[in-house]
Amino acid sequence: MSERQTILNSLKTGGQLTAADAARATGLTSMGARGHLERLEQQGLVTYHETVQGRGRPRRYWTLTSAGHQLFPQQYDHLSIELIDNVRELFGQDGLNQVISTRQDKALQKYRRHLDPLSRTEDKLRELARLRTQEGYMAEVIATDSQTWELIEHHCPICAAAKNCQGFCTAELEVFKASLGDELEVTRREHLLADGERCRYQIRPVEKE
Missing domain, CATH: 1.10.10.10 (Winged helix-like DNA-binding domain superfamily/Winged helix DNA-binding domain)
Structure with missing residues (x-):
C-alpha cells in the first residue's frame, strides 16, 4: 500500500x-x-x-x-437513491418498509449463522466486525472494560441510501441486537447521519434486576 x-x-x-x-x-x-x-x-x-x-x-x-x-467505496449511491424513490413511488412507504425488512432478515440469518457457534461475547463481536468489514464498513471492536465493548464502523457504504431512508439505520441496529441475543444491550453512541465521525455502538451485558 x-x-x-x-x-x-x-x-x-x-x-x-x-x-x-x-x-x-x-x-x-x-x-x-x-x-x-x-x-x-x-x-x-x-x-x-x-x-x-x-x-x-x-x-x-x-x-x-x-x-x-468519497474515495472510499459507496455502493452505487445514485442507483440506490433512485431505486428507493421508485419503490416508494410505486408501492408506498409500506412497500419500502417491506424491502428493508427483507434485507434485515437476510442479514440476521447470515450473522446468526456465523455468531451462534461462538460462546464468548468478544469472539462474537470480533466475528461481527469481520463480517461488517467484508461488507465495506471498516469495522473494529474495542474493549472498554472487562464487560463492555464498542463496535466502531469507520465507513458506511450505504450512506447515501441511509440518508434518503433512515429505516436502513434503524434496521441495522435491530439486526445487531437480534444477532447478539437478549443477554446483551446494544446502544448506538455515535451516528454518521447525526454529525458523528463514525457509527459507534456500545455493547454490554443486560443488567439483571
Whole structure:
C-alpha cells in the first residue's frame, strides 16, 4: 500500500491525524508525511485545523474532506437513491418498509449463522466486525472494560441510501441486537447521519434486576 493510501486509511479510521501520527503510520519522517498531507490538501481531499497547546507552535490536525470520504467505496449511491424513490413511488412507504425488512432478515440469518457457534461475547463481536468489514464498513471492536465493548464502523457504504431512508439505520441496529441475543444491550453512541465521525455502538451485558 502506498504512503498516500496509508495516510488516507488512517484518517478514515482515526478521524484526525497530526503529521507525526501520519509519519508513524507510514514510516516516513514528519517532513515527508507533512508533504503528503499538503499535496492531499491541494487536491481537496484533506483539510486541517490548528489547536494552541501551551507556549509552543499550534498543532495542526488533519481530517478528510467530503471529497476525501468519497474515495472510499459507496455502493452505487445514485442507483440506490433512485431505486428507493421508485419503490416508494410505486408501492408506498409500506412497500419500502417491506424491502428493508427483507434485507434485515437476510442479514440476521447470515450473522446468526456465523455468531451462534461462538460462546464468548468478544469472539462474537470480533466475528461481527469481520463480517461488517467484508461488507465495506471498516469495522473494529474495542474493549472498554472487562464487560463492555464498542463496535466502531469507520465507513458506511450505504450512506447515501441511509440518508434518503433512515429505516436502513434503524434496521441495522435491530439486526445487531437480534444477532447478539437478549443477554446483551446494544446502544448506538455515535451516528454518521447525526454529525458523528463514525457509527459507534456500545455493547454490554443486560443488567439483571
